[in-house]
Amino acid sequence: MTGHDVVFLLVALTTAGAGIMTVTSKNLVHAALFLALTLTGSAAVFLVLAADFVALAQLLVNVGAVAVLFLFGLMLTRAPIGREALDGQHRGLAIGVSGGLFVLLSVLIIGAFGGEGVREVTGPGVNEIGIALFAQWVLPFEVLSMLLLAALIGAIVLARRSPGESGTEAEPTHIELSGDPSTEAERRPELTAGGER
Amino acid sequence: MFLAQSALGVPDIAWSSFAPELVPTTAALVLLLLGVAGRRRMAVAAPVGLAAVALGVWLITIELNLPGAVAVVLGVALPALVVAFPRTPSLVQAWGAGLALAGALVLTLWQYTAVLAPVGEGPMLVQNALQGSIANDGIALFTRLTVYVTALLVIPMGYGYLRQRRIYRSEFEPLLLLATVGMAALGTANDLITIFIALEVFTLSLYILAGWARRDRRSEEAGLKYFVTSAIASAVLLYGMALVYVATGTVDLPAIGLTIGLVTTPRSVAAIGLALITVGVAFKVSLAPFHLWTPDVYQGAPTNITAFMAAATKAAGFAVILRLYLVAFPTLEALWVPVLSVLAAITMLYGAYLAIVQRDLKRILAYSSITHAGYATIGVVANSADGLSATLWYLLTYAIGTAAAFGALIALERRRQGEVTFADLRGLGREAPDLAAVLALSMLSLAGIPATAGFVGKLMVFRAGIDAGLTWLVVIGVVSSVVAAFFYLRIAGVMFLEEPTGERGRPQVSTGLSVTVSVSAVLVIYLGIQPQLFLDLASNAAALVR
Numbered sequence: 001m002t003g004h005d006v007v008f009l010l011v012a013l014t015t016a017g018a019g020i021m022t023v024t025s026k027n028l029v030h031a032a033l034f035l036a037l038t039l040t041g042s043a044a045v046f047l048v049l050a051a052d053f054v055a056l057a058q059l060l061v062n063v064g065a066v067a068v069l070f071l072f073g074l075m076l077t078r079a080p081i082g083r084e085a086l087d088g089q090h091r092g093l094a095i096g097v098s099g100g101l102f103v104l105l106s107v108l109i110i111g112a113f114g115g116e117g118v119r120e121v122t123g124p125g126v127n128e129i130g131i132a133l134f135a136q137w138v139l140p141f142e143v144l145s146m147l148l149l150a151a152l153i154g155a156i157v158l159a160r161r162s163p164g165e166s167g168t169e170a171e172p173t174h175i176e177l178s179g180d181p182s183t184e185a186e187r188r189p190e191l192t193a194g195g196e197r
Numbered sequence: 198m199f200l201a202q203s204a205l206g207v208p209d210i211a212w213s214s215f216a217p218e219l220v221p222t223t224a225a226l227v228l229l230l231l232g233v234a235g236r237r238r239m240a241v242a243a244p245v246g247l248a249a250v251a252l253g254v255w256l257i258t259i260e261l262n263l264p265g266a267v268a269v270v271l272g273v274a275l276p277a278l279v280v281a282f283p284r285t286p287s288l289v290q291a292w293g294a295g296l297a298l299a300g301a302l303v304l305t306l307w308q309y310t311a312v313l314a315p316v317g318e319g320p321m322l323v324q325n326a327l328q329g330s331i332a333n334d335g336i337a338l339f340t341r342l343t344v345y346v347t348a349l350l351v352i353p354m355g356y357g358y359l360r361q362r363r364i365y366r367s368e369f370e371p372l373l374l375l376a377t378v379g380m381a382a383l384g385t386a387n388d389l390i391t392i393f394i395a396l397e398v399f400t401l402s403l404y405i406l407a408g409w410a411r412r413d414r415r416s417e418e419a420g421l422k423y424f425v426t427s428a429i430a431s432a433v434l435l436y437g438m439a440l441v442y443v444a445t446g447t448v449d450l451p452a453i454g455l456t457i458g459l460v461t462t463p464r465s466v467a468a469i470g471l472a473l474i475t476v477g478v479a480f481k482v483s484l485a486p487f488h489l490w491t492p493d494v495y496q497g498a499p500t501n502i503t504a505f506m507a508a509a510t511k512a513a514g515f516a517v518i519l520r521l522y523l524v525a526f527p528t529l530e531a532l533w534v535p536v537l538s539v540l541a542a543i544t545m546l547y548g549a550y551l552a553i554v555q556r557d558l559k560r561i562l563a564y565s566s567i568t569h570a571g572y573a574t575i576g577v578v579a580n581s582a583d584g585l586s587a588t589l590w591y592l593l594t595y596a597i598g599t600a601a602a603f604g605a606l607i608a609l610e611r612r613r614q615g616e617v618t619f620a621d622l623r624g625l626g627r628e629a630p631d632l633a634a635v636l637a638l639s640m641l642s643l644a645g646i647p648a649t650a651g652f653v654g655k656l657m658v659f660r661a662g663i664d665a666g667l668t669w670l671v672v673i674g675v676v677s678s679v680v681a682a683f684f685y686l687r688i689a690g691v692m693f694l695e696e697p698t699g700e701r702g703r704p705q706v707s708t709g710l711s712v713t714v715s716v717s718a719v720l721v722i723y724l725g726i727q728p729q730l731f732l733d734l735a736s737n738a739a740a741l742v743r
Contacts, residue, residue, distance in 0.1 A: 154405035
């Protein structure tokens with residue numbers, strides 16, 4: 001067992017553990033953080049295998065964007081966070097599906113690459129990819145910035161209220177929670193009823 | 198056009214190859230800044246204008262007179278607009294966007310005359326730039342013309358409409374400009390990656406624009422529906438592109454065209470990729486049976502956006518279809534020609550049939566746009582130089598006719614403050630003869646009646662189809678045209694032959710609307726009676742970067 005193998009084993013075990021914690025954690029924020037750890041771990045696996053570009057892309061896209069997006073989504077949508085927020089109604093089904101997927105992928109991967117040993121990665125490194133990005137693919141890269149700009153403007157348009165648009169015309173959202181009055185006015189009628197208490 | 202490369206492999210950039218797109222892109226950024234600046238607009242306008250003038254002067258000193266003049270004019274116009282409309286920033290935005298699009302149009306023509314114009318007889322020259330990402334050829338030229346003209350017509354058309362519905366926001370023009378740039382870029386894109394990204398730029402902008410009237414449920418539905426269906430179509434398209442890349446090992450369209458016919462290329466993988474790509478692009482231009490999103494989205498979106506979507510999206514979508522099938526897949530002709538022919542036949546018949554039973558004019562025009570996608574496809578499956586120029590020309594005439602029709606519809610919708618049905622058209626010929634005349638003219642053009650632009654377009658497409666031996670498809674096209682003529686002429690008939698019912702007030706026509714509607718009506722007649730200039734341009738345009 002070489003040092004390389006030991007490092008790989010440690011990283012892989014951490015990743016797998018974090019993955020299990022992601023699905024067993026009862027707290028949504030904890031689950032999201034464990035997800036970030038899992039994704040970081042898989043980036044580290046790529047790094048150990050000397051695929052540095054894939055590792056960095058994984059880190060940037062999945063950890064930097066997706067996991068952070070999860071956390072922001074949790075904060076902004078006022079999703080139920082805290083203990084016991086996650087229910088386990090579909091646990092059996094989820095175990096069945098993910099177990100089946102695991103077996104299927106294992107069989108496929110072992111069947112396809114089982115006999116081969118570890119080989120040197122011969123793909124282009126970050127340097128070459130970077131140069132290609134800004135020389136060969138400079139136009140799509142620049143057009144991509146327009147795509148992001150359009151997405152940004154679109155998000156602002158969808159999210160922002162304009163001055164004339166007070167929101168009063170919209171129906172207040174009713175959330176049916178065992179008959180609880182859900183709007184502020186219903187919950188605290190004394191606020192709207194004036195001083196007639 | 199490969200210029201000397203420096204040591205790092207960073208290429209020199211052929212600016213002329215995408216000069217027209219630079220103007221609206223810059224304008225979108227500047228207009229966004231103006232919107233943010235609020236009352237201190239001058240603090241943005243003055244330095245930007247100064248920079249543009251300086252750039253223009255520098256361009257003139259290096260003998261690029263026309264681009265220099267465009268930069269100078271736009272640079273002077275920006276602060277002038279801010280001074281001229283101190284209380285209505287929305288007018289600054291609209292004028293700024295309009296001028297930028299006019300500049301883009303001028304640069305498109307400059308690019309044609311300076312770089313691409315044919316020497317003597319024969320097709321135009323082509324320019325392959327930026328390591329094959331950009332191909333400036335006939336498709337690029339006509340897509341630019343169509344898209345920029347449409348956007349130029351749509352901006353003044355919708356100005357008053359948006360204000361009346363109280364849905365105007367300063368982000369409108371920048372988003373519209375970005376969508377336009379995406380479409381124009383799609384017309385020039387010559388590799389799969391650039392195609393996909395350009396496609397996403399304009400569809401992403403259109404998702405937002407379709408859902409622009411957020412408090413209108415239908416508009417919300419339109420935005421969401423367009424987003425969901427279009428995103429799925431994009432995913433399918435991307436999957437097809439990936440498979441084509443797997444089969445050929447390249448994303449460059451001409452290289453794919455060379456590789457895909459070789460014996461070493463796995464034919465089944467390429468064929469599945471081609472099938473997925475066909476589904477994806479058929480969604481984008483709404484060929485039946487992938488058209489189901491179209492009527493709802495067209496009906497729900499604000500009418501000026503619908504006009505833009507109907508006219509310009511069609512042109513951009515067909516640009517990518519033409520380029521993919523004629524440049525990348527000509528050797529798989531035996532696979533895609535029958536499939537696309539059947540799709541075209543279904544589209545023409547189904548669209549015309551469903552248009553008859555509609556009451557809402559926007560839905561009628563939506564189904565009409567589906568039908569027209571079928572006609573344009575005839576030119577694609579003809580798979581010839583004639584077919585190419587016929588389709589390009591057809592898309593231009595269709596765009597102008599549709600813009601005129603939706604313009605007239607906007608005036609009616611503003612009176613009614615709601616959907617427009619046949620009852621609203623009754624007796625319009627007496628109440629507002631000018632508006633009725635424009636609407637009738639656009640209907641005649643869409644129906645393909647002689648002496649309008651639509652007739653010449655249809656004639657060319659059908660002739661290309663017959664020359665390619667697709668007589669059955671052309672027969673179906675003619676049948677569909679006759680059916681379609683029924684509902685187009687019924688609209689005209691209701692306006693002129695029936696009595697008005699009750700007092701409804703005059704349709705509201707703002708200056709911008711009347712100017713754009715008149716311009717498109719004049720264009721419809723001009724292209725119908727004197728098509729020669731543009732027909733020559735179209736037949737010159739049958740040149741591709743292969």
